[in-house]
Amino acid sequence: MRFVLDAGQRAFADSLDAMLTAAGTPSVVRDWSRGEHASGRALWSRIADAGVFALTVPEEYGGLGAGPVELVVAFLELGRHAVPGPLVETVAAAALLTGLDDPGPAKRLLPVLASGASTATLAPGPYALDADMADVRLTTPPGTNDLYLAPPAGAAEVRRSLDPARRLFPLPPGGELLASGPQVAVAAGHALARGRLATAAQALGVGLALLDRTVRYVGQRSQFGVPVGSFQAVKHRLADAKIALEFARAVLFGAALTTTAADVAAAKVTACEAAYTTARAALQLHGAIGYTAEYDLSLWLTKARALRTAWGGPRECRALVLSGRDRRW
The missing domain is CATH 1.20.140.10 (Butyryl-CoA Dehydrogenase, subunit A, domain 3)
Structure with a gap:
């Protein structure tokens, strides 16, 4: 079966490609690898202005309410240009918040994630990507159905990845409890997918x-x-x-x-x-x-x-x- 993008999806991909080509991402990646985030945050804002982080966020939370196909189109271009940062983690965090039965955390956090005003990281394992610079750090401790907004990670705790631009950090325990119960497990499954x-x-x-x-x-x-x-x-x-x-x-x-x-x-x-x-x-x-x-x-x-x-x-x-x-x- 052959999948063909429609005109709007092709135009979206072309606009992202042009923007990222002009941004000179290799230098941004090298800065990010050293823990220097200024150029990366500037690029993040431009990606947010293009609507990438709002794509799959519901409209009532400031998103575009688009589908997974548009998300794939965007991340193809982000990968093609090796853009650094918690890109995947931010959209996964948005999926987790959207999937909760309690709308409180979504109302509080999704608008700033969709607009790009805040970055997010999510820890699917023992380490969270770019937790030193992420504004929203979500974690579900093993063996629990609790969702926490974790405290900031210390820059000195960085764990090097095979990719120097993927800076990994252990999230400190505790933090603010955002949600609890079976709803967290269900929402975490959505976030993982x-x-x-x-x-x-x-x-x-x-x-x-x-x-x-x-x-x-x-x-x-x-x-x-x-x-x-x-x-x-x-x-x-x-x-x-x-x-x-x-x-x-x-x-x-x-x-x-x-x-x-x-x-x-x-x-x-x-x-x-x-x-x-x-x-x-x-x-x-x-x-x-x-x-x-x-x-x-x-x-x-x-x-x-x-x-x-x-x-x-x-x-x-x-x-x-x-x-x-x-x-x-």
Whole structure:
């Protein structure tokens, strides 16, 4: 099945691509990796002005009330340009707040998240992304159905990720209790699915960027008097990467239409594995320069590896797909 975006969705993607290209994201990523957030916050405001964080927030909370397909379109471009920050975590936090039976936390927090005035992070595991700069830090302690607004994390507690721009922090215990009971477990499930869908889109964008950069490089790099890209073995590696990415694109947009947990998990593992496969090919075909941290390719290589295990690794996602839950056949 072929999924075709409508004119409005294509225009949205094109506008984001143009804005992020002009922003020079590689320098923003390097600043963010050092804990310098000024340029990243400025870019965050521009992304918010484009409506990205308001996409799936209900209109009564200041959002646009759009669907998951539009979210996928946006995160494809964010991944393609390697934009740093708690992007996925902010939309997942919005999904969690929207899913609560008690509208109080949503009324309080969703408008500032949708407008981009505040950033959010959510801890699906022991660490939360960018908790040192996030304004809203949500956590559900293991074994409980409690949702807390956690205190700020100390900058000295940073845990380095495979991707230097993904700065991880343990959230301090305690904080303000926002909600409790079964509603939290249900809402957390919605947040997990939303986080996985956005991560899958982000990973696919990373993979597409790696493929584009590698195709350009092997077309310019020469050996034995001819472009490296003219060698059949190189063509095969790039063709395999292209096939994997296009297959992942179909699975991803299919999951955006159904939004079932199993379909989203399938999209997550398919997109992340395709991006990782492409990253390995890109590294090999670039040769020694691909290993150089100063070379911009590294920004996408490390992100592809880190996203592979973010919001549920391959084993966890495959287990959910094979469990038979949400199966439609």
